[in-house]
Amino acid sequence: MDNLAKALTFGGILNADEIERITVAFEVKVLKAGEHFYKPGDIADKLGFVDSGVVRVYIPGNELEEATKYFMRKNQFLMEFESFYDNNPAPSGIQAVTEARLLTINRNGWNRLTEEVPKLFLLTKMLTEAALINKIRDNEFLSFGTARQKYDEFVKRYPDLALSVPLQYIASYLQITPQSLSRIRKQTGR
Numbered sequence: 001m002d003n004l005a006k007a008l009t010f011g012g013i014l015n016a017d018e019i020e021r022i023t024v025a026f027e028v029k030v031l032k033a034g035e036h037f038y039k040p041g042d043i044a045d046k047l048g049f050v051d052s053g054v055v056r057v058y059i060p061g062n063e064l065e066e067a068t069k070y071f072m073r074k075n076q077f078l079m080e081f082e083s084f085y086d087n088n089p090a091p092s093g094i095q096a097v098t099e100a101r102l103l104t105i106n107r108n109g110w111n112r113l114t115e116e117v118p119k120l121f122l123l124t125k126m127l128t129e130a131a132l133i134n135k136i137r138d139n140e141f142l143s144f145g146t147a148r149q150k151y152d153e154f155v156k157r158y159p160d161l162a163l164s165v166p167l168q169y170i171a172s173y174l175q176i177t178p179q180s181l182s183r184i185r186k187q188t189g190r
Contacts, residue, residue, distance in 0.1 A: 001026065004049050004103050007075050010130075013123045022113055022120065026103040031055070031096035037078070040093045044083035045107045050076050053100025054161065056169055057092050068172040070135060071097070071161055077127060078102075097165050147176040151184050162190065 001023045008019045026049065031037060038044050040060040050072050057078070059067045069092060072078045083090035084107060105113075114120045141153045154174060155162045162170065171181040 001103065003051050003075055007049065007077070008123065011123060011126050013119050013126070014117070018117045018119065021117060023103075025109050025113055026105050029102045029104050031100045031102065033096055033098050035096050037094040037096070037102065038080055038083075038090050038092075040091065041089045042083070043087060044080035044090045045087075046079070046104045047084065047107070047110050048078045048094075049103040050074050050078060051101040051103050053096060054098045054165055055094055055096050055100050055102075056165075056173075057094050058172070059092055066172060067175075068169050070138065071158070071165065071169075071173065073158075073161070076131075097169055142173075142175060147174065147180050148184050148187075150174045150176065151181065151188070155188075155190060 055072045057069045080090040168178050171178040
């Protein structure tokens with residue numbers, strides 16, 4: 001729970017008592033590589049925090065068409081926004097790509113906390129905005145350049161992911177074929 005408590009200090013909004021109140025409401029869930037936090041079509045009724053490991057958010061399709069939208073790493077919150085807030089089936093899946101230790105809270109518990117700790121809403125807004133800015137920056141490098149340039153930028157931004165995430169997920173995220181990525185990795189030696 002230490003990583004979660006540290007993440008909740010973001011922006012200096014919450015005091016120590018509020019952080020303690022929030023962290024004790026979370027439960028531990030361990031996922032093996034390949035296991036899902038949510039499958040596409042599930043109702044997303046939990047919010048998660050990545051305590052360790054890597055998960056991916058992906059759009060379903062057959063093995064060749066499935067698209068990794070982004071990766072979530074240690075100290076990041078994760079949820080399927082549309083489904084969590086609208087209570088509709090999730091259009092995306094969230095799957096562990098390495099063993100992952102998540103801290104989770106269900107929707108009702110989260111809503112109760114936002115009522116009991118009003119400043120939590122402001123923190124949530126700030127964290128959401130920061131995550132959105134990162135996704136916009138990632139989208140910029142993914143939209144332009146050659147496959148090699150995309151991979152070089154990915155390694156520069158996420159060297160830990162380049163070493164720990166299976167090739168097919170990185171290729172899907174970069175919107176290139178696994179064969180192209182394999183050639184690029186051989187050329188670059190990384």
